[in-house]
Amino acid sequence: MIYKNLLLTEMMLPIIAGDDVKKLDDFHMQSEGISSVQLMERAGKSFVAWYEDQSFSSVIKIYVFVGSGNNGGDGLVIARLLQNDQRAIHVVCMEPIENCSEDFIFNFSRLPDSVEVVQYTDWPKEIKDDSVIVDAVLGVGVNRPLNKNYAELISFLNTLSAIKLAVDLPSGLPADHTSVGLVFQADFTLTFQFPKLSLLFPEHAEIIGKLVVLDIGISESSIHRFSQNRFYLREIDIKKHHKYFHRFSHKGDFGKVLLIGGALGKTGAINLAGHAALRTGSGLVLLAPQIPDPYKFRPIVPELMVFGEKGGFCFEEFDSVAIGPGMGLDVNFSWFRGLLDQVNLPIVLDADGINLLSKFPELIDQLPVNSILTPHFKEFERLVGKSSDHLERIQRATDFATKYNIILILKGAHTLIAMPDGRQIFNSSGNQYMATAGSGDVLTGMIASFLGQKYSPENAAICGVFHHGMAGEIASQSKYRGMIASDIINAIPETFVQLEVL
Numbered sequence: 343m344i345y346k347n348l349l350l351t352e353m354m355l356p357i358i359a360g361d362d363v364k365k366l367d368d369f370h371m372q373s374e375g376i377s378s379v380q381l382m383e384r385a386g387k388s389f390v391a392w393y394e395d396q397s398f399s400s401v402i403k404i405y406v407f408v409g410s411g412n413n414g415g416d417g418l419v420i421a422r423l424l425q426n427d428q429r430a431i432h433v434v435c436m437e438p439i440e441n442c443s444e445d446f447i448f449n450f451s452r453l454p455d456s457v458e459v460v461q462y463t464d465w466p467k468e469i470k471d472d473s474v475i476v477d478a479v480l481g482v483g484v485n486r487p488l489n490k491n492y493a494e495l496i497s498f499l500n501t502l503s504a505i506k507l508a509v510d511l512p513s514g515l516p517a518d519h520t521s522v523g524l525v526f527q528a529d530f531t532l533t534f535q536f537p538k539l540s541l542l543f544p545e546h547a548e549i550i551g552k553l554v555v556l557d558i559g560i561s562e563s564s565i566h567r568f569s570q571n572r573f574y575l576r577e578i579d580i581k582k583h584h585k586y587f588h589r590f591s592h593k594g595d596f597g598k599v600l601l602i603g604g605a606l607g608k609t610g611a612i613n614l615a616g617h618a619a620l621r622t623g624s625g626l627v628l629l630a631p632q633i634p635d636p637y638k639f640r641p642i643v644p645e646l647m648v649f650g651e652k653g654g655f656c657f658e659e660f661d662s663v664a665i666g667p668g669m670g671l672d673v674n675f676s677w678f679r680g681l682l683d684q685v686n687l688p689i690v691l692d693a694d695g696i697n698l699l700s701k702f703p704e705l706i707d708q709l710p711v712n713s714i715l716t717p718h719f720k721e722f723e724r725l726v727g728k729s730s731d732h733l734e735r736i737q738r739a740t741d742f743a744t745k746y747n748i749i750l751i752l753k754g755a756h757t758l759i760a761m762p763d764g765r766q767i768f769n770s771s772g773n774q775y776m777a778t779a780g781s782g783d784v785l786t787g788m789i790a791s792f793l794g795q796k797y798s799p800e801n802a803a804i805c806g807v808f809h810h811g812m813a814g815e816i817a818s819q820s821k822y823r824g825m826i827a828s829d830i831i832n833a834i835p836e837t838f839v840q841l842e843v844l
């Protein structure tokens with residue numbers, strides 16, 4: 343355990359390396375006194391429990407493809423548990439049974455006669471579109487490129503429009519790094535206990551489909567023994583990162599936020615950030631648009647105030663400051679350096695605030711400790727250079743966060759929060775509909791709001807990222823691809839209601 347200052351209860355679900363899964367299973371089995379067959383049974387059961395809840399559970403034909411290891415063993419448990427009078431289950435084995443793992447062989451012997459079994463080499467390669475395909479060929483044990491039969495099978499399955507489910511990992515996908523080869527293309531990936539790192543990579547979006555993490559009863563304390571520095575942020579983690587207010591709390595406790603940005607033509611950005619800050623609970627929000635006559639600026643809602651005074655910002659009057667949304671790059675170096683010189687509390691830096699750091703890298707060192715940077719991939723690339731893949735990108739994010747003692751939020755699907763102590767936290771909330779103009783400005787406003795409410799920078803980052811994703815999920819339930827950033831803002835209050843953070 344490398345983060346000794348954190349209690350187990352303060353930590354999130356660790357994402358452990360594929361190579362450690364076997365060690366984790368062994369440790370768990372020893373400490374809980376259960377056998378590997380029992381653990382495999384739990385994996386199969388959790389898969390089937392999920393399956394029976396899906397709209398496609400009424401499909402009659404199910405094909406289960408099994409490899410020689412324990413992923414294949416899981417497939418056999420699934421085949422047995424799915425079997426009933428209404429369904430026809432076909433198991434296709436990639437290897438001769440005698441070459442398979444012990445637990446595979448045991449579960450093979452438990453298959454009921456009603457399950458039809460065929461060797462891949464004898465299989466006629468026919469599947470109707472109204473079938474379900476369960477891919478239990480390879481899991482975390484994949485250790486070499488696919489041979490001819492495996493490649494042929496996966497290429498064929500990928501052409502079909504049947505519903506495709508991957509057990510633990512889409513076959514062929516390595517657990518911890520980017521795939522370069524052929525991989526099963528799933529509609530759903532049902533992964534056991536914790537998401538494997540590669541399931542969080544944008545390169546694999548097309549092959550993972552919808553990601554579901556199934557609990558198979560391995561305790562978090564067992565998983566923590568193998569934890570390195572990667573965690574998965576889920577709904578159950580959020581409550582403990584929040585502050586609570588009481589009847590006697592006053593406007594000051596909820597914080598006074600200053601948002602600097604909004605050049606001509608881009609004032610919407612601070613409007614969105616400001617509105618989001620209010621909806622996140624800020625007491626007072628002032629917008630400082632970077633236009634010739636700030637008092638001509640019309641805030642999006644009357645609760646927003648405008649900061650238009652000449653002669654400096656008096657940062658000590660504010661509980662939090664965010665710089666960047668819509669600010670533009672037409673900013674002079676000494677003005678920007680002056681801002682960073684004056685401010686002595688952690689700030690949020692977004693968009694053009696980050697682009698300015700790329701333009702004037704000598705200012706990176708001037709960021710107050712624990713400041714929060716929220717780049718998307720392109721802004722991050724401008725800051726640190728191109729990464730060859732997501733694995734390299736997240737490493738660079740961590741290097742940056744530790745080197746400069748800041749929190750770096752790398753926005754995207756499964757947004758990464760890179761902490762200055764080296765932890766990498768991957769977010770679970772959010773969806774594709776959030777990729778819309780102004781979504782990032784909303785996040786900035788939310789994080790600035792939590793900072794202003796005197797959350798620690800770490801908690802402000804965690805709560806901001808999670809609530810933002812959750813608000814996106816809520817808003818998209820009725821808007822789908824027509825969702826806009828303002829819809830995300832309007833859904834923020836509902837996130838607090840659903841999480842019972844009141």
Ligand SMILES: NC(=O)C1=CN([C@@H]2O[C@H](COP(=O)(O)OP(=O)(O)OC[C@H]3O[C@@H](n4cnc5c(N)ncnc54)[C@H](O)[C@@H]3O)[C@@H](O)[C@H]2O)[C@H](O)CC1
Pocket residue numbers: 363364367381382385409410411412413414415416443479480481482483484485486487488489492509510511534535560
């Ligand atoms: N705690 C858990 O998450 C549990 C996971 N379970 C499942 O077990 C697999 C891992 O099983 P393992 O036997 O270690 O590996 P695989 O089944 O993925 O594959 C190993 C098998 O395949 C051969 N192989 C490797 N690469 C290739 C290739 N390119 N082509 C052909 N064959 C290949 C290798 O030689 C082995 O023979 C995990 O993913 C879960 O699904 C447990 O059931 C419960 C606990």
Ligand SMILES: [K+]
Pocket residue numbers: 413477478479480481508509510511512513
């Ligand atoms: K699989």
